[in-house]
Amino acid sequence: xxxxxxxxxxxxxxxxxxxxxxxxxxxxxxxxxxxxxxxxxxxxxxxxxxxxxxxxxxxxxxxxxxxxxxxxxxxxxxxxxxxxxxxxxxxxxxxxxxxxxxxxxxxxxxxxxxxxxxxxxxxxxxxxxxxxxxxxxxxxxxxxxxxxxxxxxxxxxxxxxxxxxxxxxxxxxxxxxxxxxxxxxxxxxxxxxxxxxxxxxxxxxxxxxxxxxxxxxxxxxxxxxxxxxxxxxxxxxxxxxxxxxxxxxxxxxxxxxxxxxxxxxxxxxxxxxxxxxxxxxxxxxxxxxxxxxxxxxxxxxxxxxxxxxxxxxxxx
Amino acid sequence: xxxxxxxxxxxxxxxxxxxxxxxxxxxxxxxxxxxxxxxxxxxxxxxxxxxxxxxxxxxxxxxxxxxxxxxxxxxxxxxxxxxxxxxxxxxxxxxxxxxxxxxxxxxxxxxxxxxxxxxxxxxxxxxxxxxxxxxxxxxxxxxxxxxxxxxxxxxxxxxxxxxxxxxxxxxxxxxxxxxxxxxxxxxxxxxxxxxxxxxxxxxxxxxxxxxxxxxxxxxxxxxxxxxxxxxxxxxxxxxxxxxxxxxxxxxxxxxxxxxxxxxxxxxxxxxxxxxxxxxxxxxxxxxxxxxxxxxxxx
Numbered sequence: 001x002x003x004x005x006x007x008x009x010x011x012x013x014x015x016x017x018x019x020x021x022x023x024x025x026x027x028x029x030x031x032x033x034x035x036x037x038x039x040x041x042x043x044x045x046x047x048x049x050x051x052x053x054x055x056x057x058x059x060x061x062x063x064x065x066x067x068x069x070x071x072x073x074x075x076x077x078x079x080x081x082x083x084x085x086x087x088x089x090x091x092x093x094x095x096x097x098x099x100x101x102x103x104x105x106x107x108x109x110x111x112x113x114x115x116x117x118x119x120x121x122x123x124x125x126x127x128x129x130x131x132x133x134x135x136x137x138x139x140x141x142x143x144x145x146x147x148x149x150x151x152x153x154x155x156x157x158x159x160x161x162x163x164x165x166x167x168x169x170x171x172x173x174x175x176x177x178x179x180x181x182x183x184x185x186x187x188x189x190x191x192x193x194x195x196x197x198x199x200x201x202x203x204x205x206x207x208x209x210x211x212x213x214x215x216x217x218x219x220x221x222x223x224x225x226x227x228x229x230x231x232x233x234x235x236x237x238x239x240x241x242x243x244x245x246x247x248x249x250x251x252x253x254x255x256x257x258x259x260x261x262x263x264x265x266x267x268x269x270x271x272x273x274x275x276x277x278x279x280x281x282x283x284x285x286x287x288x289x290x291x292x293x294x295x296x297x298x299x300x301x302x303x304x305x306x307x308x309x310x311x312x313x314x315x316x
Numbered sequence: 317x318x319x320x321x322x323x324x325x326x327x328x329x330x331x332x333x334x335x336x337x338x339x340x341x342x343x344x345x346x347x348x349x350x351x352x353x354x355x356x357x358x359x360x361x362x363x364x365x366x367x368x369x370x371x372x373x374x375x376x377x378x379x380x381x382x383x384x385x386x387x388x389x390x391x392x393x394x395x396x397x398x399x400x401x402x403x404x405x406x407x408x409x410x411x412x413x414x415x416x417x418x419x420x421x422x423x424x425x426x427x428x429x430x431x432x433x434x435x436x437x438x439x440x441x442x443x444x445x446x447x448x449x450x451x452x453x454x455x456x457x458x459x460x461x462x463x464x465x466x467x468x469x470x471x472x473x474x475x476x477x478x479x480x481x482x483x484x485x486x487x488x489x490x491x492x493x494x495x496x497x498x499x500x501x502x503x504x505x506x507x508x509x510x511x512x513x514x515x516x517x518x519x520x521x522x523x524x525x526x527x528x529x530x531x532x533x534x535x536x537x538x539x540x541x542x543x544x545x546x547x548x549x550x551x552x553x554x555x556x557x558x559x560x561x562x563x564x565x566x567x568x569x570x571x572x573x574x575x576x577x578x579x580x581x582x583x584x585x586x587x588x589x590x591x592x593x594x595x596x597x598x599x600x601x602x603x604x605x606x607x608x609x610x611x612x613x614x
Contacts, residue, residue: 035408106337140344288441
């Protein structure tokens with residue numbers, strides 16, 4: 001920062017910091033946003049105690065009776081827990097694997113295209129789905145997967161196959177959700193990789209060319225290795241959120257069809273349903289507590305790892 | 317520059333791959349638009365298709381016959397999106413600016429106070445109880461605005477950008493006797509347009525596509541957001557009619573297969589998503605630029 005701090009200390013007015021900064025004025029600017037963070041982030045943190053209570057609307061948080069670990073025990077012993085924990089983690093891993101691969105490949109292919117104007121147009125098209133809500137994407141999925149008039153079944157029948165009742169067959173959904181997630185997000189997530197490719201020192205490519213490397217060799221030995229640090233860091237940060245599912249993706253794509261819960265029900269959809277539809281605050285708050293605590297641990301651990309690899313990218 | 321034959325071939329291959337990919341991206345859009353212009357019977361008989369087997373405007377006629385519910389959802393969504401955008405940008409900048417002052421006492425504490433919310437959160441259940449039982453924001457337009465104004469990510473992105481403003485400019489303002497408010501409003505904000513534009517656009521987009529707030533907190537049909545209206549129509553077409561107290565006799569329509577169900581849904585999707593899709597690509601460069609700006613950690 002300012003070098004002028006080293007200059008002789010002048011007498012300051014009360015409340016004024018070095019260089020004329022005014023502490024009181026600065027704090028008054030920060031006051032309202034800091035207060036909002038307290039209300040909407042910190043108060044709910046204390047609210048997780050309802051996982052240890054039998055919450056009732058009429059008595060409120062403070063007067064609801066304590067039940068200790070009963071809620072957690074019921075939740076952990078239920079079939080729901082095993083299912084949603086498995087779905088949340090396995091789907092996140094699948095998205096991470098497929099998502100990273102697709103985004104990197106797309107970035108490399110775009111980078112290899114020499115016509116920059118064409119690349120701009122391609123990027124515009126590829127990013128467009130990012131502007132849609134999951135509700136609208138859910139409609140598109142419906143037009144494709146509709147059991148009698150959907151496009152997917154039309155194609156299957158064209159090749160003589162039997163139509164599939166997509167919204168009743170949970171087995172296909174991990175892949176359907178992965179495709180939907182990629183369709184919507186791959187353009188945007190490749191932007192980060194594309195940007196870091198643009199930052200590679202051009203002399204590396206020239207040196208490789210002089211050494212007689214062909215395009216594939218350059219891509220494999222120079223372009224992709226340059227991306228490895230970004231890939232590692234982004235992947236680890238995603239592992240930190242492994243216990244969170246994209247509510248919109250799972251809820252809207254599957255149209256919240258109960259027949260599909262076996263593969264499409266994740267922590268977030270489960271907590272929402274149990275709380276808002278069934279009104280069961282004991283079970284939903286126990287699930288919420290699990291998500292908060294496991295989320296905290298994974299985020300802290302993964303950030304600790306990232307800090308070792310690349311301190312610039314860690315959260316703390 | 318002379319291009320070798322092999323490089324021309326590889327360029328053709330690469331471009332073809334991306335063009336195929338672009339077609340895959342565009343296809344569902346065309347499918348929904350095509351279906352919305354198809355006659356209901358033709359759609360049921362021949363299935364969804366980009367090119368209508370038999371073209372018809374019936375679906376749009378049905379949607380626009382009673383546009384009150386759609387217009388109201390557009391109005392509500394536009395109002396709360398603008399409110400959230402303006403307030404979020406302003407409030408987040410107000411806390412990001414003090415965080416750039418290395419000499420400010422308690423700066424590290426304030427930073428950690430924000431960081432910690434990125435690590436740990438109470439989750440959906442306590443927030444729901446807080447908003448409905450204690451703050452009573454449910455069934456008001458404020459529930460779309462107030463709980464979602466301050467995000468640590470945005471604040472730290474802003475802080476990084478503000479910190480890059482040359483210190484000499486600010487120093488000279490101090491010497492001229494400007495106070496912090498004046499510096500913030502007349503210097504920091506005008507000099508930070510790229511990051512403010514990015515935060516404003518992402519906030520607006522997030523608000524515009526908000527469906528879960530309505531689902532969680534709104535029971536009053538006159539306050540539901542556009543996306544949630546669309547979500548409900550997927551399950552139940554009558555929502556279009558129920559939201560309005562007009563004396564349209566829909567009972568005659570309902571029992572008949574005259575209601576163009578599938579095509580009306582698709583027409584609704586076009587009406588809801590269309591305008592945003594026309595507008596947002598114009599701002600795309602800000603989104604792309606913002607990602608690269610934001611990837612620098614402060």
